Amino acid sequence: MSETVQTIPSALADPHLRAALEHLPYGLALFDENLDLVLANATYRAGLSLPSTLVAPGTPIDDILLFLARRGDLGPGTPQVLADQRKRLIAHEPATLTRRQSVLGRHLEIHTSALPGQGLVISFSDVTDRIKAEAALEQVNHTLEERVDDRTRALTLLNAELEKARTKADAANHEKTRFLAAASHDLLQPLNAARLYTSTLYERTRGTPMAGIAESIDASLNAVEDIMSTLLDISRMDSGALKVTPSNFNVLDLLKKIEIEFQPQALEKDIDLRVVGASLIVRSDRMLLARVVQNLVSNAIKYTKPGGRVLVGCRKRGNMVRLDVIDTGIGIDRRQHNLIFTEFSRLEQGARIAPGLGLGLSIVQRILAALDHAMEIESVVGRGSRFSVSVPLVAADARPSQAREAAPPRTENQLAGLHVLCVDNERNILDAMSGLLENWGCDVRTATSLKEIAQLNMLEGWVPDLVLMDYHLDQTSGLDAIEWLKQIVGGHLPAILVTADRTAAVRQLAETRGTAVLNKPVKPAALRALLAQMSKRG
Structure with missing residues (x-):
């Protein structure tokens, strides 16, 4: 027996050391070089549920292993074969680590270590609580994955629904903008006529009590126009139709x-x-x-x-x-x-x-x-x-x-004698515009289309100094109509495009053709100033 093993019995004779070993939370057993039991603490005895005869000093490890194998602790198989296999493993390996479940249902993590003097130390710890915690954590993780999958599926469905709702809202928004654009044109047409009639009424009744009424009507129509134009602008901006x-x-x-x-x-x-x-x-x-x-x-x-x-x-x-x-x-x-x-x-x-x-x-x-x-x-x-x-x-x-x-200064005879051709597909607008321009001294002729101009021979012996052209004609655009008139009169013809279409595309197209733009409803003061400016240039 080596010196190390020979000193173990004397060391274990110390009552303090024996008491410390008995109170360890780990099972501990010491075997000599012949693999006979020297010492086993209480945790070892209780953890393996060994009978008292198998924990007495001098008990061969073979007896202990055979008991465990017969009880089923070493797994299925022939008890003697299982016991011999286990003994060869722990006898020839410097250290082993195994985990098994005892007959009591406890999970044990067993360590074996060979001592320098050919002795053996076997210890184990009860890891049942840890295994249960790991199993619980694994279950939580599995449940969490299922919940995440469920939430992901729910979010995917929600996102799909939101995308459908957004697409539907965008379509509704564009439809609203298209409707407002169309409706604004239809609404601004009669409003334009009303403002022209009101301006004519005001100028013809200037200095009389009726002038004040006409001025109040014009102010109210102006407020309506401002509100409509502003709401249309906001609608275009909110819908993304406003392009820079x-x-x-x-x-x-x-x-x-x-x-x-x-x-x-x-x-x-x-x-x-x-x-x-x-x-x-x-x-x-x-x-x-x-x-x-x-x-x-x-x-x-x-x-x-x-x-x-x-x-x-x-x-x-x-x-x-x-x-x-x-x-x-x-x-x-x-x-x-x-x-x-x-x-x-x-x-x-x-x-x-x-x-x-x-x-x-x-x-x-x-x-x-x-x-x-x-x-x-x-x-x-x-x-x-x-x-x-x-x-x-x-x-x-x-x-x-x-x-x-x-x-240009505002003089009464400034536009006197100016030949003005007005083209609009709305007869009431033409009547209102004609009344206003004639009140300013202009020589006015009106038509609802190019076809009417040709049928009535309107340009024979009479050449317009300026054209007021509606943009939305029944058979063509106002800009194309202006080009046709320029060819008829043979050369330069100042023109103003009068339109309820306030989009940048129309204005830019008019500017590329050298045509001024006046938005409906027409402000009479702005119309008069523009006519004066263009007639002065002419």
């Missing part, structure tokens, strides 16, 4: 058109409207930017008291051009700057001065977001406001700036 088409253009041209459009309105309210521009090439969507400036100028005039001033201009700022609309109006408190861009929200003082729904600046904000243009606001209550929009500068026009053409 950037191009390079001279900002001075835009400002000239603003002056022509709003000068009559400013004069009627006794407001000094000044437009100061510079020949600068910018990049933006020409029509959308014009819509922004129109709304800002309209607001400036609306909230400026008679005798006040509105300045519209532009100036170069680095690689940007800043468009300014400055007024001497009521001003806006700094704490309410965000409020003015909220739909249907109006400041109390502004609501007292002018009617409206509070949609103009909401549209401005949406358009500027689409254009990616920044806007600044400076305002002092009671002194006025400055709205500034920054637009990318492309290049400065190196040519000498042309003298800015001033808006």
